[in-house]
Amino acid sequence: MKLQNNQVKTSYPLIPYELDTSIFTNDLLLSLYEKMLLSRSIEEKMLILLRQGKVSKWFSGIGQEAISVGITLAMDAEEYILPMHRNLGVFTSRDIPLHRLFSQWQGKASGFTKGRDRSFHFGTQDYKIIGMISHLGPQLGVACGIALSDKINNIERVTAVFTGDGGSSEGDFHEALNIASVWKLPVLFCIENNGYGLSTPLSEQYNCKDLADRGVGYGMESHIIDGNNILEVYKKVKKLAIDLRKNPRPVLLEFKTFRVRGHEEASGTKYVPEEELSFWKAKDPLVNFEHFLQKEGVINEEIKSGYSNQIQSKIDVDWKLANDEATIISTDEAELKDVFKDFSSIIEPPDTVIKEKRFIDAVSEGLYQSMEKYPELIIMGQDIAAYGGVFKITDNFVARFGNDRVRNTPICESAIIAAGYGYGLNKGKAVVEMQFADFVTSGFNPIVNLLAKSHYRWGQTADVVIRLPCGGGVGAGPFHSQTNEAWFTKTPGLKVVYPAFPFDAKGLLNRAISDPNPVLFFEHKGLYRTIKQEIPEAYYELPIGEAALLKEGTQITIISYGAGVHWAIEVLNRYEEIAADIIDIRTLQPLDTQTIYKSVNKTGKVIILQEDSLFGGIASEIAAMIMENCFESLDAPVKRIGSLDTPIPFDAGLEENYLAKSRFENALIELVQF
Structure with a gap:
């Protein structure tokens, strides 16, 4: 028989100890x-x-x-x-x-x-x-x-x-x-x-x-x-x-x-x-x-x-x-409480000194100001240092914060996300940029099995924010256009944020970085340079888990997030006779169900719009919760609108047909008239 590791069988004892008395005292x-x-x-x-x-x-x-x-x-x-x-x-x-x-x-x-x-x-x-x-x-x-x-x-x-x-x-x-x-x-x-x-x-x-x-x-x-x-x-x-x-x-x-x-x-x-x-x-x-x-x-x-x-x-x-120790007796309340570490402090938006900024500038400014606020914070990602990232969000950050804190990484999403977790274990904070949200698949395991479960399993926070540029409408095809937020809303222990406006993007990003729990921060790249808004120049935070009621009406409730919010506003601007509540949920996990239920109970009709493909998306979960909690107030079936259940295509015509935007208008009118 050939022994493992090329060892040769010898007589007992087999271990040749060499006693260095300068090291080994009795x-x-x-x-x-x-x-x-x-x-x-x-x-x-x-x-x-x-x-x-x-x-x-x-x-x-x-x-x-x-x-x-x-x-x-x-x-x-x-x-x-x-x-x-x-x-x-x-x-x-x-x-x-x-x-x-x-x-x-x-x-x-x-x-x-x-x-x-x-x-x-x-x-x-x-x-x-x-x-x-x-x-x-x-x-x-x-x-x-x-x-x-x-x-x-x-x-x-x-x-x-x-x-x-x-x-x-x-x-x-x-x-x-x-x-x-x-x-x-x-x-x-x-x-x-x-x-x-x-x-x-x-x-x-x-x-x-x-x-x-x-x-x-x-x-x-x-x-x-x-x-x-x-x-x-x-x-x-x-x-x-x-x-x-x-x-x-x-x-x-x-x-x-x-x-x-x-x-x-x-x-x-x-x-x-x-x-x-x-x-x-x-x-x-x-x-x-x-x-x-x-x-x-x-x-x-x-x-x-x-x-x-x-x-x-x-x-x-x-x-x-x-x-002899007693068996653990727990409650639903106690179990749910430990999924996240309690975190409540917040810095309100200041009333003075506002300036119009693009969505991308709001993200960059929030990131920059968080780097100033937290000297223990580092940013890691591909090409984010001297190059400034593929979207230039971290342009000039190295000059201010240095290469130690703004770190280019090899192409290895899994180990970098795990490293972000390890950095947080040792008294730090980490923001990890996925160059595109699509690439998060290469780091899926540490997100859902390490970060998400950490606090629930042994009380250890996972102080990591993962930024995910996402979304279609830019002709980037199947590998650079996905909105894959639903993969993570199903995983207890992850907070999922998806803003639609510059004001929310800056305030929620600052909040995500302050939060010691793991946060996935989705940024629709189609909004980066197309959406502008006046926002405070100073540092501020917005609470995670609170939706925004953008418009009030009595006929119907429209629920959306990300680019879908702008699609809904665009359609309503053409139909002034439709009196609708528009809810931008902003954060998908935790979800502000109170705002949703209050609106649905008022209007009796609801349509949920998402850019993600329809089956298994966040719209399905919201629809189910509305049916369970607001059924007696409904005057029509809950309507979901999502993109086709196919990968997102590259060609402009095919992409337009794929996206939910092309189907929302007719569905809205039909539901109002139901």
């Missing part, structure tokens, strides 16, 4: 041993409880403890670590109280997610640990954002982030390495190469000799480390951390190790050849290190028993504490 050796023993003991306890049906699932890290413990103890307590689900040693080495870990795994209130997530899907700022999501890759970009904040603020810290051999094939892995290399960020990218991605062997995952080789393509220093040798892990990481604090740069570390149990316990290890499993069990990092310490006279049976008894006693006491 106290440090004992600490490394005790932390590995603690992690192993908890693992063994969990496996027993799993068989007894007292825990529901477990991802075992047995055989990999040296990596988690060695890296964590080699770093400073104030440096961030982003572990995965097999890195129990990170959590225990940061001295998180065991009963809180047990409560987390059991879904109890003393855990870190209020029972909303399990396992190691959590973080804690108190211990500078940022937990993973199941999609693995985004946390690599998060590490880049954390390190970027440290670098910009001249804080000499290192960030360590874990992934596995399987995760190293994800696009986010490569995007994050590229960003870190280009920006020279002090990140330790730690690959635990444990032989299998669930059951897929290395030979079916990549075609290079070592994963460390991938660092070469990104101009990055890389090293291969024996992940079962605690002394090698600690010494190498300690040396690198000291250097990176003074000379920031990313380093790729491949830790050769093995997972001696299943991906999770239900998976088993039948796919692993017995000879390979036996070989790696002989390289057990804890057993080998224990023999080494005995040989060196650092521990004896009495010391071993003392540690073991103390740990077992602690585990039993803390397990009982967690197990």
